[in-house]
Amino acid sequence: MHKIILYTCSMANQQLIKGSLSTIVLHLLQSAGEMYGYEITQKVKQLTSDEIKLTEGALYPTLHKLEAEGTLTTESRKVDGRVRKYYRLTEDGKKATAERMEELEAFLLNMQRVLGLNIKLSS
Amino acid sequence: MHKIILYTCSMANQQLIKGSLSTIVLHLLQSAGEMYGYEITQKVKQLTSDEIKLTEGALYPTLHKLEAEGTLTTESRKVDGRVRKYYRLTEDGKKATAERMEELEAFLLNMQRVLGLNIKLSS
DNA sequence: ATCTTATGCATAAGAAAATTATGTATAAAA
C-alpha cells in the first residue's frame, strides 16, 4: 500500500552541475563514439557512484537542442524489442566539444583562483 | 555619437558558474570577514583576470536571499559620501559555508571522474 | 498469471537562477 521512496542523494551537489550538463554529454559522446540517452544517464550514475543523477527531463531536452543546433546526429535502432536513439557528434560537434572542454578547464582554473583551491589539471 | 562596446569575454565560461555563485560569495566572505556587494564583483573580476564577471542582477538577489535565510547579516555604512552595505557570515553561515565547500569539492571530483580529468585538490 | 522493476523514449508544468535592462544616487575624472 505504502510506497516508500528513499532519496539518498548528495543534494546541493546536484545544482552545481547546472551549466555543465551539455559539456558532460558532449565529452561522453566523444569518448564513446555513440551513445543513447538512457545509456548516458547510467554512465554518469556509474562514474559518480550514484552521486550525480541526470534526470531525463534535463537530458532529453539537452540532447534535442544539441541535435537542432547541428552538434549531434541521431540514428534509431531496435535492440531487444526496444527502440534506442543513438547520438553521435557531427564534425561541427567535435569542434564544439573541444571548445567546451577548454572553457571548462578555464572555468576550473578560475574556480581555483577565486576559491583559493589548488587544482592541477592533467589531460 | 556611436558608442562602441567591446565584449571580450570568455562567454560560455560564464554559464558554467551557474549554481556555484553563492558558494563563491560565501567563500569570499569567509576569507575577508566582511565585504560589500560592489567589492565582491571587483574581487571576482580581479581574481579571474576579467574572465568571470558577476553581474549585479545575479549578485544582489543572491545576497538578499542568503540574508533572508540567516546565512548573512548586513551593516550599512557611509564611506566617502556613499552608502556601502557590508555583508558578514553568521554562525550558521560559517557552517553552511563549510558544507558548501565540501559539496563543491565533491562536485569537482565527480567532474574529474565523468570527464576523465585528473584534478588534484589540496586545501 | 500478474505485478514490479528495468529499460527506453518524450513532454509539460513549475521553480530556480541567471541575463539584460533599467533606475536612483554620489564622487571623481576628463
Add this chain to the structure above:
DNA sequence: TTTTATACATAATTTTCTTATGCATAAGAT
C-alpha cells in the same frame, strides 16, 4: 559638464533544471 567609477536595487525575460506524467516493451519476482 559630461563621462566614468562607485554603490545600491529591482523588474522583465530567458535559460535551464526539477518534478510529474505519459507511453511502451522486456525481464524478473510473487
